[in-house]
Amino acid sequence: MEDLFRYLDDHLGEALRELQELCRLPTVSAQGKAIEETAEWVAARLHALGFEAEVLPKPREGNPVVYAYQAGDSPRTLLFYDHYDVQPPEPLELWSSPPFQPTLREGKLFGRGVSDNKGNIIARLYAIRAWREVRGGLPCSVKFCIEGDEEIGSPEMEEFVAEHRELLKADACLWEGGGVTWDGRPQLTLGVKGLLYVELAARTIDRDAHSSWGTVLPNAAWRLVWALATIKGPDERVRIDGFYEQVRPPTPQELAAVDAMPDEEEETLRSYGIREFVAGLSPREARRRHIFDPTATVDGLLSGYTGPGPKTVLPAEALAKMDFRLVPDQDPLDLLEKLRRHLEREGYGDIEVRLLSAERPARTPVDHPIVQMARETLRRVYGKEPVVVPSMAGTGPLYPFVSTLGLPTIDFGVGYPDTRIHAPDENIRVEDFLRGAKAVVALLEDFARAG
Incomplete structure (x- = not known):
C-alpha cells in the first residue's frame, strides 16, 4: 500500500485543483442549473481513467445518470454510488467566500459540494488513478452510478435501478460518503432513513x-x-x-453498535449553541433516537x-x-x-x-461480512477503531440498491462533523480528503482479496 499512498501524497495538489474545477459548476438540481454540463464533465473524467462511461436518462423524469465500468483483476465487482448535484447555496450572505468559487484557507477547502458529494467523487477517482498509475490497473472490477438529482429526492431512481438491473450488477456497494468523528475516528455507516x-x-x-x-x-x-x-x-x-x-425495532447488534459510538453529544449541543436536547434526552437516549426514530x-x-x-x-x-x-x-x-x-x-x-x-429506508446488517472487512480496512488506514453507525439520520436512494440489486452497502468518506453540508461555508479538511482517498485505495485491495 505504501507505493499507492505515496502517489496520493505526491499528487494531492492536482486532486484538489480538479475538485475545485468540478465545484465551480453550480449544479443545483433544485434550480435545474448546470446539470448536463456536469454530467458530461464527470463522464469525461471517468473515460480518461479508462472507464467505459456513458450518460443515461432516467425513465420519465429526473436528471441523467453517469454510468461507468472498468474491469479489474478480481472477478468481484464494487459499485460506487455518488451524485453530482448539490444543494442551493442560499443564504449567500452567510458564506465567507463565494460558494461556487472554491477557496483553500487554513487547511480547509470551502465551497458548495466540496463534501456533498463532489469531494467524495474526486477522492474516489483519485484512488482509481493511483491504482492505474502505480500498479497498472484495478485489483477488482469497478462500476460507478452517479446521479444528478439526489438533492431533490432522486426521482425515478427505483425505476432506473430496476430497468438497469444487469448493468448495475455487483457484489457490494460503497455509498456516497461520510466522514470522521470529532476525535478523528472513521465512521462506517450501513443505512439511510x-x-x-x-x-x-x-x-x-x-x-x-x-x-x-x-x-x-x-x-x-x-x-x-x-x-x-x-x-x-x-x-x-x-x-x-x-x-x-x-x-422495525433495532436488533441487539444495532443497539450495541449505537451504544458503542463515542459520546459526542456535548460537542453537538455546543456546535448548535444550545444546552440540552428536546424532551431532556440523555446523551445515550439522544444517540439512539437520532439513529432509530x-x-x-x-x-x-x-x-x-x-x-x-x-x-x-x-x-x-x-x-x-x-x-x-x-x-x-x-x-x-x-x-x-x-x-x-x-x-x-x-x-x-x-x-x-x-x-x-x-x-424508502434501507440498512445493511451490522454482522454482514463486508462490514467486518471494511472495519479492518479503516482501522489500518486511520490507525483508530472505526465507529459503526447502523444508519445515517439522513436520506438517500439506497433502497433499490439493497432491495432490487441485493447489495450489501457501506458508507465512508471525506467529511467531518463541522463540514456544514447543505449550509453556508460547506467545507472539508484537506487531511480528511487525503485520508478518505487512501481508504478507498485500501478498500479496493481488501475487497478483491476477500473474493
Missing part, C-alpha cells in the same frame, strides 16, 4: 384582506398553524394514527407579509414544507395517506397536501 416530503397549503379567502377583518374572516396562516399543531405534540411524538405501526419536521413556513416594517394584512394563503424521516419498515406512500386521513379527522380536510418526494 427514508423520506416523505410534502407541501401543505391553506387557502381561506380569495385575496389578502386588511387585518381588521380578523374579526370575521378566516386567516390562512392561523388555519395552517392549527393544522400543523395536530401532527406533532410538545412531547415530540407524531400524532398521526398508525405512524409508528410499521417501525422517525421524525416530523417543519422545514419552512410562508404566509402574509414578512418584509421590513409593519403591514397589517390578513393572509389568504399559507404554505408549509414538511419532511418525515422514516425508518425500516415505514412506507412513505402509506404514511402520506395516513397524513391526509389525519387532517380530515381533525377537521382540516381543506388543507391541500402535495407530495414532493418519497424514498
Whole structure:
C-alpha cells in the first residue's frame, strides 16, 4: 500500500485543483442549473481513467445518470454510488467566500459540494488513478452510478435501478460518503432513513384582506398553524394514527453498535449553541433516537407579509414544507395517506397536501461480512477503531440498491462533523480528503482479496 499512498501524497495538489474545477459548476438540481454540463464533465473524467462511461436518462423524469465500468483483476465487482448535484447555496450572505468559487484557507477547502458529494467523487477517482498509475490497473472490477438529482429526492431512481438491473450488477456497494468523528475516528455507516416530503397549503379567502377583518374572516396562516399543531405534540411524538405501526425495532447488534459510538453529544449541543436536547434526552437516549426514530419536521413556513416594517394584512394563503424521516419498515406512500386521513379527522380536510418526494429506508446488517472487512480496512488506514453507525439520520436512494440489486452497502468518506453540508461555508479538511482517498485505495485491495 505504501507505493499507492505515496502517489496520493505526491499528487494531492492536482486532486484538489480538479475538485475545485468540478465545484465551480453550480449544479443545483433544485434550480435545474448546470446539470448536463456536469454530467458530461464527470463522464469525461471517468473515460480518461479508462472507464467505459456513458450518460443515461432516467425513465420519465429526473436528471441523467453517469454510468461507468472498468474491469479489474478480481472477478468481484464494487459499485460506487455518488451524485453530482448539490444543494442551493442560499443564504449567500452567510458564506465567507463565494460558494461556487472554491477557496483553500487554513487547511480547509470551502465551497458548495466540496463534501456533498463532489469531494467524495474526486477522492474516489483519485484512488482509481493511483491504482492505474502505480500498479497498472484495478485489483477488482469497478462500476460507478452517479446521479444528478439526489438533492431533490432522486426521482425515478427505483425505476432506473430496476430497468438497469444487469448493468448495475455487483457484489457490494460503497455509498456516497461520510466522514470522521470529532476525535478523528472513521465512521462506517450501513443505512439511510427514508423520506416523505410534502407541501401543505391553506387557502381561506380569495385575496389578502386588511387585518381588521380578523374579526370575521378566516386567516390562512392561523388555519395552517392549527393544522400543523395536530401532527406533532410538545412531547415530540407524531400524532398521526398508525405512524409508528410499521417501525422495525433495532436488533441487539444495532443497539450495541449505537451504544458503542463515542459520546459526542456535548460537542453537538455546543456546535448548535444550545444546552440540552428536546424532551431532556440523555446523551445515550439522544444517540439512539437520532439513529432509530422517525421524525416530523417543519422545514419552512410562508404566509402574509414578512418584509421590513409593519403591514397589517390578513393572509389568504399559507404554505408549509414538511419532511418525515422514516425508518425500516415505514412506507412513505402509506404514511402520506395516513397524513391526509389525519387532517380530515381533525377537521382540516381543506388543507391541500402535495407530495414532493418519497424514498424508502434501507440498512445493511451490522454482522454482514463486508462490514467486518471494511472495519479492518479503516482501522489500518486511520490507525483508530472505526465507529459503526447502523444508519445515517439522513436520506438517500439506497433502497433499490439493497432491495432490487441485493447489495450489501457501506458508507465512508471525506467529511467531518463541522463540514456544514447543505449550509453556508460547506467545507472539508484537506487531511480528511487525503485520508478518505487512501481508504478507498485500501478498500479496493481488501475487497478483491476477500473474493
